[in-house]
Amino acid sequence: MKFALFVIRRRSNYQNGVGVRKLHEFTSVLDLKVLLKDMTKLKNLKQVSQIHSQMVMTNYMSLANINTLLLLYAKCGSIHHTLLLFETTPHASNNVVTWTTLITQLSHFNKPFQALTCFNRMRTIGIYPNQFTFSAILPACVHALLLSQGLQIHALIHKHGLESDTFLATTLVHMYAKCGSMYLAEKVFEEMPHRNLVSWNSIIVGFLKNNLFHRAIGAFREVLRKASFGLDQVSFSSVLSACAGLVELGFGKQVHGSIVKRGLVGLVYVKNSLMDMYCKCGLFEDAAKLFYTGGNKDVVTWNVIIMGCVHMQKFELACTYLQAMIKEGVEPDEASYSSLLHAFASIGALTHGTLIHGRALKTGHMRNTCVVSSLVTMYGKCGSMFDAYRVFRETKVHNVVCWTAMIAVFQQHGCANEAIELFEEMLREGVVPEYITFVPVLSACSHTGKVDDGFKYFNCMVNVHDIKPGLEHYACMVDLLGRGGRLEEAWRFIESMPIEPDSSVWGALLGACGKHGNVEMGIEVAERLFKLEPENPGNYVLLSNIYTRHGMLEEADEIRRLMGINGVRKETGCSWIDVRNVTFVFNANDRSHSRTREIYEMLQKLKELIKSRGYVAETQFATNSVEGSEEQSLWCHSEKLALAFGLLVLPPGSPIRIKKNLRTCGDCHTVMKFASEIFQREIIVRDINRFHRFLNGSCSCRDYW
């Protein structure tokens, strides 16, 4: 082969693929084959077209050459030309290799349904698929996530007696694992007469992707013990991902040792997985050490270190790495953008997030659905619902993640009707909802008191979409019934659950007991919660508030004592506000800020103004008294301090954005409403659960949170 290539290069003066025009000088089929093989590296549509026309002119259109051409067109990015050539070559459809090439490439181009149609067309005209065809069609089932199709293909493989083919069985394992059926994947794997490295890697990766990390590690240990072949970078990087998933540093370090022993540490994929494992186990420094030790770095290396920063909440450092990677000429990819956006979403850094948006627009990354979904979430979590919606609408094609992101943003901002309408639009578009999609939908129903609709969607999830409800869904349903005052029904609903209810489910019921003043049920529910999560101060506070509201002050005191005995402390309220890219933090009763005097003066002024408009302090929200006055303690809440500071330093008319670590209190909520009207300001408070957008004296949550 090498010799033949040498001859061609000499004869055609072939250099870097420029010698194509001398094709007519070739005389043997062998020459052409070699040239075509070499051309696969070029991936240039123009050159492939030139070869194609030369072949037509010189009568070189043998079936084998046509098949190579089909492949070449696909490899240089034009599935369109592949299809065109196929359709215009009548005798091509008699050949199984031609069909297989076509099916493989359709699958590679993420056109699984066209691939399946081709497969069926081929069988209709009486062409028998071989093992290559089967391994080409299985990835199409994976792309389309069609387990049912995969099962049918499996049956055909069985019929053709090809089940024991190692290559095919491995592809089946991969297909079942990707479609979420580890039971079937394992069954095929167990029945394989021979397993090679890729077979083992496929089962390890299968466990990994289905979050069965222990099983992934188990399979890795097993193959390490009994295989006659050596493991490769895929095996090692996969087992490291499993360690990362389990935060299993001990075994991870052992794996690191054997990687070093085998001399695999220089491989960039292995290095990336190692770094990722250390980051997820909290050893950022070890990851950074690997990052700075020479060797290759690719875009993933950068992404892993950036994600590591995000994981450690080192957001500024994450930005520094992004700038550094750009400086070194590594173009950030969708994962880089997604991780940073995720970071900015969690800290509510709107300005940083907007900068990333600008960059994504310039670099063409807005075509990527991951980036778009992260942007929608970022804007949503930073309080800019309208920007989130704009990004969503400016994107033409949405996948289910994108739809879910936008539905969740509406829900968090109190626009429950919009959330439900968007969900309905998604269904009309033919997008299939997933497990997580139903969480904001059910929550939207609960926040608008749509009990019937909530049940409609819940049943539709189970019966139409075959999704097993999880704890998140059950908690929403309990919330839905509880908010509507149907406490007994909610209790019975919990009892009918096929899975063990957790604290989120009981917590929803306790909240409802508080809202509707059911002391007896409240006590019973709280007792269960104290057992489930004795360390959560929220439950004690809720029960104590129920007692206080019913005048049972002794019992309320008893609960506070219980907190002391159990060593539970109420988390201190804490609020943040960004002013010209600097974040200011306020704790409850905070007097540490340099403008403390002005802040408290502003609050005093605000209090007088709103009192004249009928405000009465809601002292039931006062959990401790300051200077003997419960009312006074209310005016030291962190969100009020942040509000006063915002009113002082932000230009009139500009919105005030506050973030809080706990649920916002009822009294603060009332004060914010008044303030938005008096100062004609938009005030956005993001608390632990949701957004409150105050405008002209009312809140987007319609006082229902």
Add this chain to the structure above:
DNA sequence: GTAGGGTTAG
């Protein structure tokens, strides 16, 4: 002349 496995979005 045709095939397989590996970090990121809700």
